[in-house]
Amino acid sequence: MSEFPHVTADTADLRPQLNALLGDGVVSAVLFSSDGLPLAGTDGLGRDEMERSCAAFAGIASLQDAFADCCRTTPENLLMRYQIMDFTRYTVLLFAAGRNSGLGVAVEGDSISPNVQLTLSKALKLIKALGPFLAARDRQFPTRV
Template structure:
């Protein structure tokens, strides 16, 4: 008897989760991608080219976040390893908009575009909705390790 594998974002369509997030007040788009920048799913209305560029840029931001992690000591007073720690969230505050980039599941990152500045209540609501979706669906939002084949 074969063991059934847990569904993950790289084996199942999870765009419904992103469409649901994108229907939240102020949320324009959502894209789920692997930590190395491969798009797994994106919300309706977001052009695939934009999703690809967002994934590539945002995965780079997460890598930078890990790199500067050693700059910020942990609450217990220890210093993280030189590789740093994986960021939980990165906020990009733009004029009139905000991009929230979250660690989603194992090997995945979720970017959400909000049509409001960081100080607006809509950003807090979008952030809370995104965190709720991630907590509820983290195993499904994961991606398996990719291996190189020759």
């Protein structure tokens, strides 16, 4: 029997996949763990910027538990898919990207701009493509073959 290491979002370089989101108004993107730690970011983001952004995104994502009361349901019935935060000249998108991770994307333009609509579609496709890497983060032990 030999052990093969699992390639996960923690061990793979996912910067190229995130960089594919750049353009069409996308300023930056970060992939983060549910505890706010950075997993990957687009080129041009410094470590401090990534850490602050990831912590903020994780904090916002954690609000789903608080909103369950407002919706008169339980947190299990209120799982976030994505959130749109519309600022004056930028839109920030927050996606659930796996059980214990998320994707944050900053886009130039308001929430109804073509840039944001295109980015929503591209980000959802990216999350689907990264599914195996993100799901592997939950594994505790390597599989023996």
